[in-house]
Amino acid sequence: MKNQAMNDSVKDVNSDHKRTLPGYRGPWMGWMLFAATTVAVFFLGLLFASIMERRNEAKIRPPLVPIDPLETDSSQWAANWPREFASYMRMQEDATKTKYGGSFARDYLEETPANVVLFAGYGFAEEYKQARGHIHAVEDVRKTKRVNSTTPATCWSCKSPDVPRKMIEYGRLVLPGEGASFEELLLAGAGDFYAKTFHQLKGHITHPIGCLDCHDPETMQLRISRPALIEAFKRQGRDINQVSHQEMRTLVCAQCHVEYYFKGDGDYLTFPWDEGTTVENMDDYYAAQKFSDWTHAISKAPMVKMQHPDYEVYGTGIHAFRDVSCVDCHMPYRTEGGVKYTDHHVQSPLLNIANSCSVCHRWGEEEIRSRVASIQDKVREGRDRSERVLSLAHFDIAACMEVGANDDELTKVRDLVRRAQLRWDYVAANNGMGFHSPQECMRILTAAVELAQECRLECGRILALKGYTNPVKYPDYSTKESAQRLIRQFTDGNPPSLLAPGVN
Numbered sequence: 001m002k003n004q005a006m007n008d009s010v011k012d013v014n015s016d017h018k019r020t021l022p023g024y025r026g027p028w029m030g031w032m033l034f035a036a037t038t039v040a041v042f043f044l045g046l047l048f049a050s051i052m053e054r055r056n057e058a059k060i061r062p063p064l065v066p067i068d069p070l071e072t073d074s075s076q077w078a079a080n081w082p083r084e085f086a087s088y089m090r091m092q093e094d095a096t097k098t099k100y101g102g103s104f105a106r107d108y109l110e111e112t113p114a115n116v117v118l119f120a121g122y123g124f125a126e127e128y129k130q131a132r133g134h135i136h137a138v139e140d141v142r143k144t145k146r147v148n149s150t151t152p153a154t155c156w157s158c159k160s161p162d163v164p165r166k167m168i169e170y171g172r173l174v175l176p177g178e179g180a181s182f183e184e185l186l187l188a189g190a191g192d193f194y195a196k197t198f199h200q201l202k203g204h205i206t207h208p209i210g211c212l213d214c215h216d217p218e219t220m221q222l223r224i225s226r227p228a229l230i231e232a233f234k235r236q237g238r239d240i241n242q243v244s245h246q247e248m249r250t251l252v253c254a255q256c257h258v259e260y261y262f263k264g265d266g267d268y269l270t271f272p273w274d275e276g277t278t279v280e281n282m283d284d285y286y287a288a289q290k291f292s293d294w295t296h297a298i299s300k301a302p303m304v305k306m307q308h309p310d311y312e313v314y315g316t317g318i319h320a321f322r323d324v325s326c327v328d329c330h331m332p333y334r335t336e337g338g339v340k341y342t343d344h345h346v347q348s349p350l351l352n353i354a355n356s357c358s359v360c361h362r363w364g365e366e367e368i369r370s371r372v373a374s375i376q377d378k379v380r381e382g383r384d385r386s387e388r389v390l391s392l393a394h395f396d397i398a399a400c401m402e403v404g405a406n407d408d409e410l411t412k413v414r415d416l417v418r419r420a421q422l423r424w425d426y427v428a429a430n431n432g433m434g435f436h437s438p439q440e441c442m443r444i445l446t447a448a449v450e451l452a453q454e455c456r457l458e459c460g461r462i463l464a465l466k467g468y469t470n471p472v473k474y475p476d477y478s479t480k481e482s483a484q485r486l487i488r489q490f491t492d493g494n495p496p497s498l499l500a501p502g503v504n
Contacts, residue, residue, distance in 0.1 A: 067217035070168065072161040074210030077217070083336060088210070088344035091135040098350045100376050100433035105140075106130035109480045114387040116483035117394060118421060121297030122305065125487055134209035134346055142202070151198035152267035157226065158256035161212035162205045164225040167193045182216075182223070183230060183241075190227040195266045214252040222248040226255040232271035249325035250311070257310035257326075257431070261291060277312040279426045279444050283419055292418075297490045299397035300407075301414035306425035313430045317437030324360075332356045372435060379427070379434030382445040386424045389452040393417045395474050396459035398490075399498040403466040413455045413462070420451035470500040 063080035071077065078085035096103045108128040109115050119125040123146035132140060137159040141147065147155065156163055170189030171180070180188070193201075216223045224230055224240055229251065233240040243251060259282060263270040272289075275281040286292075292302035314320050319329070327342065332355040334343045349356035350372060353365045361368055397413050427434060427441045427448075434441035463469070475496055477483035489495050 070165045072165055072207045072212050077211045083341045084344045090345040091133045094132045096351055098348050099373055101348045103133045105132055113477055113480050113483040114391050117391040117477050120487045122294040137208045153196040153198055153201045154194045154262050154267045154269050155198050156205050157269050160205045160207050161210050162207055186227045194268050222252050228269045228271050229255045232273045235274050246325055249327040253326040254311035259307050259309040279423055283422055299394040301417050304422050306429045308429050310430050314436040316440040329356045375438045376433040376435055379441050382442050386445050386448040389449055390421050393452045393455045396456050399472045400459050400462045403468045405462050413458050416451050416455035420448045423448040472498050
């Protein structure tokens, strides 16, 4: 018994001695290490699963039911992709509305009569409505008042998958044989397509924007089906076929949601990106080309109509910096019955916050909506201010003409108003009321106001040199109807006097 007690005493002493040794952590350290290893393995497993899921999403999955290589009827793709097609068909609804967007035919001229003045002498002063969405594209362009007998077929370019089909038909005539690629056939037939008139192709363009516009029907891989984007990349020294899958999720949208113009006698669809994609780059490009879309009915300035430079504006914003694609927000993933798929109901993220914004932003839906509205309201205020000074600048130039200023004397002010309005329109024409890049949009609107005010100051100097020092008498254009009546006076050659009565 005595020996046992001595042994126990020695063990206790040794145990106490171990505890006093440097580096001793006791048995709890092992359990801590085990727990940390388990947690690390768990999170590594989640990371691996996420990586495999993303790879699976980008994986090319051939359709089970073969699809014709040039199938333009999206309903024929539904056998393979029923969920995607069902979501696509939800775009038939044309009454959704956000504060600055939605799918209804919002009348921009009714909402902002200054647009009538700014586009005086151009089709956009007669009719300018918000697009109702991809599925209505063909119907809407057929009905617009801006189409006439001289409208080129180029105006069909972004409205239908029948466009690349027709281009390829023309391309096969140029490149006989079966060896030419899809891209080569497109490029070969594009010129023949653009050279026709809108009405010549009216019977051939029947299907609205759909599956063939973005997908290869054999592999379902995303691809570019419009030559202008391919050509713009080539002029920049880039190969569009070498971009990542994530970038392609934006570029399929950039085929159409960009600034473009019709170049030369053949009305060849061209993106003015040779000097870059900023508004200043495009302004310099158009100036070097001596290009204008129309001559303004009031100021007689050569003007450029910006289209919808959504891709260019997006490229300067935080979402592009974070590698968030257009599809991530406007066509987010959905889960249905355990199946994950891309929602093809293209719409404002504000109408689908849970699946779009909330994936990254952990605020409540109402807070997200109010934050977006706050940003858009500020851009809209900047837009309103620039619209006002631009409208007055056009009338100031007309007043200079009324007192006898000639074209040489007005060259500078006309160039200033052209450059100012191009910047305003760069913001006004892009979708989202500046949300894609609010700081850039406000910077550009500030430049527009500065240039317009410089134009007005120069006009004041011209008026004074001609002996007129009274204020210009600006006419009423507070409603769409009054603005259009006013513009008709200018286009008919019987403009109202802008000078104070009895003053020469």
